[in-house]
Amino acid sequence: MAGMYRVSQETGSASAHPTTFPGGNGGASFMSTPVRRLSASHLLSAVLFLLASALSSHAVIVRGTVTDPLGAAVAGARVQLIQGKQVAASATSSPDGSFEIRSTAPGRFVLLTSAATFTPSIGQDFYGGRTDIITRNIILEIATVTAQVTVTTTGLPTPLQQASSAITLIPPSALATRVGIVDELRYSPGSTVVLTGQYGGVGSLFVRGGNSDANKVLIDGIPANDVGGRFDFGTVSSTGLTGPTISGVELYRGPNSALYGSDAVASVVNMASPRGSSMHPVINYSGDAGNFHTYRNEVALSGAHNKLDYYGAFSRFDSSNALPLDRYHSATSVANLGYSLTANTQARFTLRNGVSATGTPNAHDFFGISSNGKQADQDLYSGLTLENRTQGNWHNLVRYGIARKREQLYSYEPVGLPVTAFGFTTYYGDVVTIRGANGYSATGRAALNFDSTSPSRNDAVSNRDELYYQTDYTFPKRITALFSFRYEDERGSFVNPAFFTNQKLQRTNFQYTLQFQGDIKNRLFYSLGGAVEKNHLYGIAGTPRIGLAYVPVRPSARFFHGTRLRASVATGVQEPSLSSEFTSLYGQLLTAGNTTAIADYNVKPIQALRSRTYDIGVEQNILNQRLILKGGYFHNQFDHQLDFIDKGTLESVFGIKTSVAQLYGALLNTLEFRAQGLEIEVQYQPLNHLFLRGGYTYLASVVTQSFSSDAAANGTSATNPNLPGIPIGSSYPLVGARPFRRPPHTGFFAAEYTGTKFSAAFKGALASRSDDSTFQSYNDFNGGNTLLLPNKDLDFGYAKLDLNGTYAINRHLTAFTELGNLLSQQHIGPIGYPGLPFTVRAGLKVRIGGD
Numbered sequence: 033m034a035g036m037y038r039v040s041q042e043t044g045s046a047s048a049h050p051t052t053f054p055g056g057n058g059g060a061s062f063m064s065t066p067v068r069r070l071s072a073s074h075l076l077s078a079v080l081f082l083l084a085s086a087l088s089s090h091a092v093i094v095r096g097t098v099t100d101p102l103g104a105a106v107a108g109a110r111v112q113l114i115q116g117k118q119v120a121a122s123a124t125s126s127p128d129g130s131f132e133i134r135s136t137a138p139g140r141f142v143l144l145t146s147a148a149t150f151t152p153s154i155g156q157d158f159y160g161g162r163t164d165i166i167t168r169n170i171i172l173e174i175a176t177v178t179a180q181v182t183v184t185t186t187g188l189p190t191p192l193q194q195a196s197s198a199i200t201l202i203p204p205s206a207l208a209t210r211v212g213i214v215d216e217l218r219y220s221p222g223s224t225v226v227l228t229g230q231y232g233g234v235g236s237l238f239v240r241g242g243n244s245d246a247n248k249v250l251i252d253g254i255p256a257n258d259v260g261g262r263f264d265f266g267t268v269s270s271t272g273l274t275g276p277t278i279s280g281v282e283l284y285r286g287p288n289s290a291l292y293g294s295d296a297v298a299s300v301v302n303m304a305s306p307r308g309s310s311m312h313p314v315i316n317y318s319g320d321a322g323n324f325h326t327y328r329n330e331v332a333l334s335g336a337h338n339k340l341d342y343y344g345a346f347s348r349f350d351s352s353n354a355l356p357l358d359r360y361h362s363a364t365s366v367a368n369l370g371y372s373l374t375a376n377t378q379a380r381f382t383l384r385n386g387v388s389a390t391g392t393p394n395a396h397d398f399f400g401i402s403s404n405g406k407q408a409d410q411d412l413y414s415g416l417t418l419e420n421r422t423q424g425n426w427h428n429l430v431r432y433g434i435a436r437k438r439e440q441l442y443s444y445e446p447v448g449l450p451v452t453a454f455g456f457t458t459y460y461g462d463v464v465t466i467r468g469a470n471g472y473s474a475t476g477r478a479a480l481n482f483d484s485t486s487p488s489r490n491d492a493v494s495n496r497d498e499l500y501y502q503t504d505y506t507f508p509k510r511i512t513a514l515f516s517f518r519y520e521d522e523r524g525s526f527v528n529p530a531f532f533t534n535q536k537l538q539r540t541n542f543q544y545t546l547q548f549q550g551d552i553k554n555r556l557f558y559s560l561g562g563a564v565e566k567n568h569l570y571g572i573a574g575t576p577r578i579g580l581a582y583v584p585v586r587p588s589a590r591f592f593h594g595t596r597l598r599a600s601v602a603t604g605v606q607e608p609s610l611s612s613e614f615t616s617l618y619g620q621l622l623t624a625g626n627t628t629a630i631a632d633y634n635v636k637p638i639q640a641l642r643s644r645t646y647d648i649g650v651e652q653n654i655l656n657q658r659l660i661l662k663g664g665y666f667h668n669q670f671d672h673q674l675d676f677i678d679k680g681t682l683e684s685v686f687g688i689k690t691s692v693a694q695l696y697g698a699l700l701n702t703l704e705f706r707a708q709g710l711e712i713e714v715q716y717q718p719l720n721h722l723f724l725r726g727g728y729t730y731l732a733s734v735v736t737q738s739f740s741s742d743a744a745a746n747g748t749s750a751t752n753p754n755l756p757g758i759p760i761g762s763s764y765p766l767v768g769a770r771p772f773r774r775p776p777h778t779g780f781f782a783a784e785y786t787g788t789k790f791s792a793a794f795k796g797a798l799a800s801r802s803d804d805s806t807f808q809s810y811n812d813f814n815g816g817n818t819l820l821l822p823n824k825d826l827d828f829g830y831a832k833l834d835l836n837g838t839y840a841i842n843r844h845l846t847a848f849t850e851l852g853n854l855l856s857q858q859h860i861g862p863i864g865y866p867g868l869p870f871t872v873r874a875g876l877k878v879r880i881g882g883d
Contacts, residue, residue: 092134092135092136092137092141092166094132094134094135094160094166094168095166095167095168096130096170097125097128097129097169099170099172101191101193102191102554103194103551103554104554105128106125107125107129108148109145109146109172110145110147111123111125111170112145113133113141113143114141115141116883120135120137120141135160138160138162139159140311140337141159141160143168143170145172147172150174151173151174153171153172156307158372159338161375164374164375167376174587174657184288185559187502187547188512188514188549194551195598196559196579197286197288198284198664198711199284200220200283200285201280201282202219202220202280202282203280204274206793209850210270211270212235212266212269215832215834217281217301218832219725219727219782221711221713221729222240222711222731223238223285223778224239224775226244226862227266228266228862229266229355229393229865230358230867231351231360232351232360232388233390235267236264237263237299238773238774239285239298241668241670241707241709241774242297242670245263246261246299247263247295247296247299247301248288248292248293248296248297248299249263249300249303250292250302250303251303252304252384252415253417253431254413254414254434254435254498255292255435256411256435258494259522259524259537259539260295260607260608260611260612261294261297261606267362267388269347269362269364271332271347271364271366272368272384273305274306281301282301282304283301284300286645286647287575287577287603287645290545290547290561290562290563291561291577293541294567294606294640295607297604297642305368307334307341307343307368308335308343309334309335309341310335310881311335311337312881312883313335313881314333314881315879315881316330316332316877320848320873321875322872322873323872324351324871325351325352326349328347328873329347330346330347331345331347339372339373340371340372341369344366344368345364345365346363346365349362353868354866354869355396355402356401357403357405358392359390359391362386362388362389364386365384365385368380368381368383369381377418377419377420378418378419380419381417385411388408389408389409391405392407392441396866397464397466397864397865398466398806398819399462400462401448403447405442405443406441407439407441407442408439409438411436411437412435412436413433414434415433416431417430418431425507427504429500429503430499430501431498431500432500433498434498437494438493439493440489440490440492442487443487443489447480448480449462449477456482456483459483460477460479460480461479462477463477464476466819466863468825468863469827469859470821470825470826474752476813476818476819478812479813488529488530490530491525492524492525494523495523497520497521499519502515502516503516511549514545514548514561516543516544516545517543517545518542518543519540519542520542522568523539524538524610525537525610526610537613539568539607540568541565542566543565543566544563544565545563546563554583555584556582557583558578560577560578560579562577567607567640569608569637570607570640573642575603577600577601577602578601578602579598579599581597582597583597588656592653592654593653594652594653595651596650596651598649598651599647601645602645604642604644604645605641605643606642607640607641608640612638612674616699616700617635617638617677617682617695617700618630618636618638620695620698633687638674640672641673641674642670642672643670643671644668645666645667647667648665649663649665658718661712662712664712665708665709668706668707669706670707671704673705674700674701674703675699675702675764676697676698676764677697677700677739678696681740682695682698686700703735703737704736705733705735705736705737707774708731709730711728712727712729713725713727721787722785724782726780726782727779727781728778729779731775731776731777732776733771733774735766735768735770735771740764749761749762749766751817752817753817755822760817760822762809763805765803765823770802772802772804772823773802773827773862774802774803775801775829777800778798778800779797779798780796781796781798782796792836792837792838793835793836794833794834794835795834795835796833798832800829801825801829803823803826804826804827804863805820805821806819808820827863828859828863829859830857830859832855835850836849836851843879844880846876846877846878848874848875848876849872850871850873850874851871851872852868852870852872853868853869853871
């Protein structure tokens with residue numbers, strides 16, 4: 033038998049001992065000691081290499097780049113991979129900002145990143161399997177600035193410092209004690225919110241002088257507008273907009289039809305529901321009560337387990353309001369479920385369902401009594417998204433979304449003073465005096481109901497199915513190309529039996545978008561692109577957009593050190609609503625079967641409403657990112673807007689003989705108006721726990737063309753016989769006047785204190801007087817115009833002040849209160865619609881479970 037090695041127990045080294053064959057007289061050793069040691073070293077290295085290879089082939093690899101908000105690499109940043117409460121692995125970013133972390137354990141992870149002079153970053157949690165390679169880029173903010181990223185500007189996550197447009201982010205914390213989102217929308221430059229009534233009243237948003245139906249609204253990426261752009265913010269609950277991860281509201285000021293298609297004419301409002309992140313289930317309950325028989329209950333369940341993250345919430349809100357016959361209630365359900373098919377491919381289901389009902393007291397101050405009716409709404413938005421990001425720089429997303437919106441308007445037994453004439457009964461309100469903010473007043477009775485319309489029910493339906501695909505790729509030199517395709521199937525209907533109305537429509541629309549964005553030396557950031565939309569109603573429309581941001585001086589701790597300039601040029605397009613389509617000149621002639629008149633007068637279908645804008649802005653860091661001044665100028669042109677033309681103007685101006693066409697009036701794309709203005713915003717953080725913010729907007733808007741209200745050209749303006757010589761726009765603003773309900777001066781301020789246990793906020797929204805109408809044309813007791821008042825400065829200015837506070841009793845229990853309208857001002861809404869006086873709500877928040 034051959035000689036064998038024996039390992040010395042004392043030294044651990046191998047030594048040779050002579051071994052003899054049986055019957056032999058001894059023999060030599062097989063080889064020398066140095067050779068034997070070299071072979072053992074090779075064997076050990078091979079074992080270690082095989083072991084390392086086996087481990088690395090079963091490791092989660094997370095790699096990416098750490099940069100500052102301007103895209104410059106951050107070297108020496110410590111990046112920790114957190115799993116549960118433990119640090120699974122860590123790495124330090126190299127001089128080019130890159131890092132790579134490996135972990136042998138699969139599961140859900142979070143990246144915690146820190147570096148000198150930067151605010152620590154806690155990333156979005158994600159799932160990683162044993163063989164997954166995951167890319168996670170990290171953006172670190174300056175130590176005194178909270179991380180802020182916008183998605184609405186370019187369709188991709190972009191730091192605000194690189195954005196070329198004006199953006200306002202409403203964080204979840206701002207909505208923590210709110211019932212809805214209307215009040216928080218007031219605290220943005222360039223925006224005016226008009227709440228017609230009290231809780232549950234129609235909430236309209238006017239951005240930079242645009243119409244209230246010119247805002248594209250997205251809920252978890254799903255278009256939420258009615259067909260034609262209308263959206264009621266008054267019924268939107270804060271439920272599902274406050275949560276454990278990224279959520280809240282984003283307001284993009286300016287048109288962006290290049291990315292979002294029709295209706296993004298004045299702004300884009302993007303609402304996002306939270307995602308579950310806790311490794312253990314968390315139940316959050318909130319309950320409160322207040323004056324006007326107000327109470328609210330909300331419960332939410334969230335968490336994450338392996339590849340699944342989940343969030344679900346439900347709330348119910350009730351109030352009697354301060355007017356008779358104006359009780360309001362709403363119930364909101366929200367769900368957000370995500371599942372990681374792989375580390376780089378995720379499926380997500382979202383749902384938001386709102387059911388509400390409110391009384392319809394009408395313009396109470398015009399009648400002295402409340403109308404007897406109810407409006408009910410059922411709004412559902414849901415989507416399924418599949419998203420993939422390859423190991424390189426290629427990202428793909430496909431989403432199928434639906435919107436199902438139904439509205440019923442009930443008129444019950446009429447109230448008021450009944451007067452019968454010619455077989456018809458009209459019900460009048462009390463004798464009232466209507467006083468405008470401009471000093472004019474009118475006294476009389478206004479017609480409130482008619483027996484031919486009470487009791488009755490109107491039904492409106494607006495449905496949309498959408499398929500959206502987006503692909504984007506980042507090339508070297510940080511150049512990103514984005515292409516998207518959008519398909520929409522829209523259906524709508526309106527039924528009013530009292531007037532024998534039964535209107536229905538269906539539209540199929542397509543949109544193609546191409547966009548490029550990038551930067552040059554982390555100083556100049558650009559975004560340029562455009563879209564081509566094929567709309568079923570108005571045909572093909574193009575919407576280009578260009579944006580630039582330039583940082584001549586990078587932010588630092590030095591005084592007045594940090595300057596950012598931005599500029600953008602964009603266009604918007606809006607499709608007409610269902611009612612606009614049917615009341616247009618073409619729609620009425622087509623419904624009547626009068627194709628002869630269509631041919632004789634060369635009448636075309638109603639066209640798209642358009643806008644174009646350019647804006648410039650500057651952001652100046654004054655004091656170490658603690659004091660920041662922002663300023664901007666915008667110029668908007670809204671043309672091809674809708675104008676109602678009476679039969680006299682149709683004949684005298686357009687040469688259409690209404691006796692032949694059998695018309696009393698029709699909508700045409702003849703209205704034009706302009707809006708330009710200045711925006712200023714200041715942010716100041718004097719202490720770590722105290723944040724101050726304020727802003728002011730000057731808006732100069734004017735109607736430049738209108739054939740429904742051009743008193744000089746057409747004599748179509750109305751007059752009040754008690755106010756001779758004063759032209760009045762009864763339903764539309766006069767040429768040369770301001771559009772209705774858009775005050776020239778608006779402002780806001782907020783002082784927020786955030787402590788370990790106690791937090792409080794004092795906020796105010798301010799507005800000057802604005803133009804409006806009483807809309808009481810031929811509606812006084814004698815069928816005349818004595819209740820019309822001059823338009824200029826008809827609506828009152830206001831100062832709405834709110835105060836809220838929270839106190840953490842322990843980690844599971846928090847008490848909170850909210851005081852609304854501290855000055856109890858009644859003229860926050862438009863003339864005739866009294867707002868809620870002083871309100872108070874108080875309650876508790878309970879948290880059970882979690883990490």
